[in-house]
Amino acid sequence: RQSVFLTIAVVSALTIAGATAGLVVGLRKSASNSATSESVCGSSHETYVINGSSILGKYSRAAVAVDSAECSRIGRVILEKNGTTMDAALAAAICDGVMNAHSMGIGGGCVITIYSKKNNTAYSIIGREKAPRAANSTMFVGRENMSVAGGLAIGVPGELRTYEKAYKLFGGGVTWKELFEPTIKLCRDGFRISESQGAAIKQTTRVILNDPALRQLFVKNSTTNELYGAGDIMRRPKLALTLDIIANQGAEAFYTGNLSDTIVKEIQDRGGIITKQDLEEFNVDFQEALSIDINNTYTAYTTHAPTSGPILTFILNILQGFQIDQSDFKASNPSALFYHRLIEAFKFAYAKRSEIGDPYKINITELIRNLTSKDYADDIRSRIHDNTTFGYQYYGGTWEDRIKTGTAHLSVVGLDGDAVALTSTVNLYFGSKVLGPVTDIIYNDQMDDFSTPNTINSFGVPASPANFIVPGKRPVSSMAPLVVIEKQNQRIQQVLGASGGTRITTSIAQV
Template sequence: MILTTIRYGYYPSDEHRDRLTRPMRPLSFPADHLPTAVNLRRWMTPVEHQLDINACCANAFAGVCEYLIKRIHGVHIDVSRLFIYFNGRRMSERTGLITDQGVVQRAVALGLQKYGCCLEKTWPYVPENVNVKPSDKAFAEAREWTVVPLRIPCTIQAIETCLHNQLPVIIDIILLEEAGIAFHPNGRNSRMPNVRTGLIDRDRFHSIVIVGYDRRKRYFCARNSWGEDWGDEGYFYIPYHYLSNHRLINSADGLWTIKSILRRRNNANPTIRQLVLPNQQNRHHKIDLFLRISSINGISDETCGSDHESYAITGSSKLGRYNRAAVAVDNEECSKIGKAILLRGGKAADAAIAASLCNGVLNAHSMGIGGGCVFLIYSRKLGKAFSIVERETAPLNSNSTMFQGRENMSLIGSLAIGTPGELLAYKKAYDQFGGGVSWASLFKPTIRLCEKGFNISVALAFAIEKNKEHILNDTELRNIFVKNSTANELYKEGDLMRRPKLARTLQQIADEGVESFYQGSLSNKIVSEIQKRGGILTLNDLRQYGLDFQEAISFNLNSSLKAFTTSAPSSGPILALILNIMLGYDFQPTDLNETTTAALFYHRLTESFKFAFAKRSELADPLKINLEHSTKDLISKTYADTIRQKINDKNTFSEVYYGDNNTQSKSITGTAHISIVDEYGDAVAITSTINTYFGSMVVGEETGIIYNNQMNDFTIPEKKNYHGLSGSKNNFIEPGKRPVSSQAPLIILDSDGKVRLVIGGSGGAKIVTSVAHVTLLNLLFDKNVKEAIDQPRIHHHLSPNRITFEETFDQGVLNELKRRGHKTKCANYGGSVVQAIEWRKEQKEYWANCD
């Protein structure tokens, strides 16, 4: 659509409008490392035309609101631009006379915050109604919406940071072609309709939305409001230097974005749920789906904790820098507890136990004492690393065919429960490597949280809402997660929750030791409450639960770096194979800067994933099946060399080329990881899980323990488990056997025996590929731990034969991968969370980073 008149926004000379812009203090942004390019254009709704009225600012804010809705739900919902425009002018006019003279951004932001917004169909964009007050119906509908604008400083860095955090930026500029604005990405200019080249109305600002940047080409991608027939289908490109010229932009009003948007109806579930920064809690809003956006307000110097297991869209991770020790925990409160233990003289193992106990409460959907864990511990004094693999075991009364024809019972209910091993691992770690503080003191902070209460995190609120049906239909789950039983109101983010039953259980373990759990009075309660629900766990299962403590698997990465990981049934050997394959190539630190060389890296990485997952079916519980020969192969450089020779740099192949394993990645799981380095040079990487969200959905009526559903990790003949992973007879159910796990903690030392990297993650089958990816970026391309974690990731585990990639992954690299025969799929939701600590030799600091 081409009009005879092009409209803009407002004249900046009005004293009252200028006064409106001054009071609000802008948000500050840390000087973090950012990716080379970001583009959010694919999630924007179609570019609409503002027509012959000065409503560009309202069009910009409406576009960002629509983006947030589409980003969460994948649907385009039209927001009323005219309603937003009217209320913006209402906020800025003192006379009460609403005229079509444009409006400043801050006034529109205040109008949205005060009145909300309605749908386009309720108050349509009809220019003749530009000065007409919207209908009562429009205002009533708008009250259902809560919109929270956010002001940011007018700097290049702030724009880049905001875009990296997946938030488009609204800005007022004067459009001048001679200053370098281009209307196509290749730089070709096309004239603005009916306006001579080089001159737009120099006296008026025009609101646009910045949706992307490219540091290499030095331009921003911006969305206009003159329809899709203009520019590059409604978009154009602004050079960096243009936005540095404060004569061409409205620096007084600052830059704006939308922090969150929520639609709530009375007596009904929200139809459009909130999009919110996890560290900006709003206790009045129900959270379901959300984007992962962290560190926009910076971080404290005490913690690098963040909300756990969002498995969502890539955002900026949190970075902590420390001189003596570091704690990387995926929950802020638990990170503080780990730090407090270290400050009191505790060792890395002590801090890991205390933080894990906390995680088991604040991230109750993911882990706890009703599950199991994999401990990797490095002792600087001994110069050795050790593993404690306390995965849940199959009950003594189990058998390989017990779930045939009733596979869902391996997922939900008491039959799904394996014998928990978490507490026995804690005890061994404490006795062997801890003891800097008393055993009981490790439990005290978490007991206090259970008794006094803790605020529900975004992640736990998400898991509660996601499993609403199960929770409402189970008495014990209701007792914990339903806030108002009469109204079936679930706990939501920010609510205060208490766990008194679990507090009593933890106090008993603190006082009596883990013996109470496995042989004492607690064991009788545990068996009784599980068997009442139809489970087969017995006292003998608890009493005969064994300890798997041994030296960790070690392998040399190169002449100066040595790595440690855990043995099967964890996937440590699979991780070792991927690293050895990739480290055998001659990559250069600058290879990721160019599309061609970056694509070669990611092709080789994908091929190594496929070969590694083909070998996963050989894993099993080594206490039941001899894996000595297989493990030696998987960690040997000779075997990696053999695999590397099979990788074709120009083509990928079908599944049979890599092996006979058949796996398929599916859903979100409940897992948590902690990385810690203490002032003695010891390090711990611990990954804990109850398997899927809330495990078996069975809660002990006396103990308050949420029990695992680890039986689903075994192979049921001719069936796949919840994660879509099928295996071999090696992983069939057998009494006392531990199932294969994707857990893969890693510790890397330098030639002096000092910890170089401690890393691990959560996310089901994506743990291995994510840990490998981040580690390789750190080692091969000199990415610091924050840059490596922030980099968009890919995942492949053989079948289906396709790459899943995060939304912000480089499109040019994806195109090159497709040319090699790879199929690709964007993973809107579902991913992994990595926690890592590295020693920065140049800065003489530990850098701790949480995904």
Template sequence: MADSDGVRAQSTVLMGNTGGRSPETPLNQKKRFLAVIGVITGVSILIGGLHYITTKNNDTCYPKVAVAADAGNCSQVGRDILLLKNGSAVDAAIATLLCVGLYNPQNMGIGGGVVFTIYDASTGKVETIDARETAPQKSSANMFDKDPQKTESVTGGLSIAVPGLLRGFMMAHKRHGRLEWKDLFQPSIKMARKGVIIGKAMAEALSETSVMIENSTTWCDVFCDSNNKTLKENDMIKLLKLADTYELIANEGPDVFYTGSLSQKIVKDIQAEGGIITSEDLRDYEPRVHEYALNFTMRNYTFHVPSAPFSGPVLAMILKILDGYNFTHNSLQTDERKILTYHRMIEAFRFTYARKSELGDPQFVKITDIIENMTSDETARNIRSKIDDTTTKPDSYYGKDISPPYDSGTSHLSIIAEDGSAVSVTSSINDLFGSMVMSPTTGIIFNNQMKDFSRTEQGKNINMNNLIQPGKRPLSSMCPTIIMDNSQPKHKRVKMVVGASGWTKIPSAIAQVVLNKLYFDYTLKKSVDEPRFHNGWKPNVTEVEEKFDKSMSEGLRKKNHDIHQLLGGDYLGEVQVAVRQGDRICAECDFREGGSPAGY
């Protein structure tokens, strides 16, 4: 290796140069020699690691482990849990997300919810853990009917659903953790007190919400500078109250949040903002474990995803429709083929998003037949027969006239561990800074997931399966995915761990990255970086990112697509992915969010 040779050449100079000093004794020469060898060994190991990191395709790869979070320092936290502490994949995931809650508090935190897809290499099983927020017991389907400005379901105390994240973390830890619970909090406690540097994603969120922040003592105490102006990118922020809260949860466990001293503060702070969450709501919250994830097989791969109220059925339907076209790298080799391929993908999005509008919480509504229909081969064949390769169709062609709910921001993490286990996990507080309610006593920012329910004041064409009921979980676009490689049946291994943030664009963003890598044979970096497109059926327009090929846009317009080009920093989902490539594990963090992977 050239770099190592360079180090060895330098070491010869170091050992041969006495700088005019008197000759050393043999004993001292030996000590110096061993010291230099130690330094050289350390440098060689570092350079050897760097050699593994970058390949000729600009993919970021490691020999054993990869962690891909949307904050680079947090990817390193996960890596260190695995490398230095011998933690499990779930240990690393929990520690990493606690860190992400500091670097991207606008997207996720302990005031929200989470969904895990977990592969345990020791058992060969894939399970999901659903810790989505729930509607409070005092909620009702028409609770927002008397809100003429339609704001109470978006911000403020009434928009807050019962947080589930910490009980979800504890369930995952009890089933798959290896380290002590409190050890998972220590890196983030230290960071929160020392201060973290504001990155691109948080800075943009702070800019968008600066008026609210600067007009609130609670928010400005945390997110303003000494002149009471909102902090900017590369400024340092200290989250001291949240650090104290983390430390309390680390030492006493998550029950301190749900039934202990924190719960009383949480209820008081939420109710002071007009919320209806009670101590009983917190006490009674329970995550759900599904010991067998929803799965479907395409080619040599088996996909494992969470079922409703999450969007596993949505991703399954999209990919099953498209699998029948037998896409390969040749599908993009000419402009004509590429336009046709993209047209078929967009049509699959339309048909699928129309069906998504019928989903809800299966504990409250009977949707088993809908899920089975969405994920069946017969449905995929039927829809392919309806896709016209020459043109798109009116809205009514794709599904029932139902207005979909509009869920919002999230954070995703993908991990492949040294033992072959894997975690794909997505967490959310919904909109930027959730409900825009931050507890002045604990530093917790609360979600606004009540917004994700369908509401009666939205009109007659609403998803009746997604109406508010006490204890119910709202529909979600989150879809943490684990893909197994079945090419060697006796030695099944994780091929890809993938998921996304980006509101309703999550399933279409994941589908595009999966197709780019596994079907179109792109490098991993190109698979993630490639400009995206999205059509969610309503509104029936096809959004394309700013750098999307203009010739593709023109070709799609000729097939009657209504193309809307996004500008500047508007993107269609942010994907974090880890994939096994030969004997290496590669990872990519979406430039759209600004994170970076870590591994060893």
């Protein structure tokens, strides 16, 4: 499988400071007290390496951190047009679905944590893909490869329903159509392929050359079979038409309207089992976010299961009891003890992660109660020994936890005082490798995020029943977008998330 490229997008509010592996743009206060554009962070995530430094930009009004420079600018422009923080985040995400189409897009799903300054609370919005009605737990037994490529790998996409829900609740400073217009223009006029998308195209060469639809999109010279690469200009006129329909008719065009028949046909023509009823019945989970008190100074908010928000909460609760000082993890003088404790906390947390599933399909009430309990974290902390490690059984790992890659993240702090952390994915690079020949949508392979019975990993650990396929069920995810607020003055302290598969949750915890 493809290499894991780990990126973390962070907006930290001191003035408003943006540190990210992607490009950060923001708004500063001018002499006339109006919002003025400022773009000083030009590093893009595709040149980021794990041992490299992120770029730090300081802004006094707002900041947008996205994997793509162009998408960050689009988010900023929406803010300048009096768009809400959510408006800016959605416009940037729509763009990123084109600029980083190997990682996310309208054929996938996303999760959002939003802090509302007006309500002084945060909300969890989960639009993770669902298993189709015709799916069953044994559908990939003996044919695991079909869960990663082809129509059967496709879960019911949730991206646009999530955008719709988020826009209705927290958007509206600009029209729905205005969210799409900049990206439609990019698709028609052309955009420069990023290093990361270029690398993903190269890595997927064999599949692209053997698939007519993918060939048409990604092969630059049909005579020589030369593929588009980083720096090349690509146009996607078919996707522009699809986005234009959605811009004018809303998300309903995708789920019940003009596009739905075409979408179902594109999926079923490649062996998929998604029906119009699956699209029509898709719903988004919306509720107040999970919250955790940090040292009586901050409140951190994240998303509910089946994301890894509860796992992130568990890790943070364990670590709090160690009374960690900043000097423990300074790069110039790292503390071996700190990292030992951190890794041990990760081990206990990921053992519990294998028990998580969709709370609407299995009963995980007690599990979530434990994962968010300080008393339970205290008990686990007492099992961490400063001079010892143990075999995996000690940490409670009972089931296999599949290693995944992919995903994109963006963070926005807006002029209205809201904060949005949005993580989106089509799962593996270019999802199911199914490209709609009419819509130009790249469909996800999210069915591979479920566990399959009668399989074991290299340690002899069986797959987790909590994550077996059930019709209408969402698979477990490592995504855990986080917003941190100062308790005393409700000031935004951090807005962050990450990409990189199962490394997402632990990376966020380290930040």
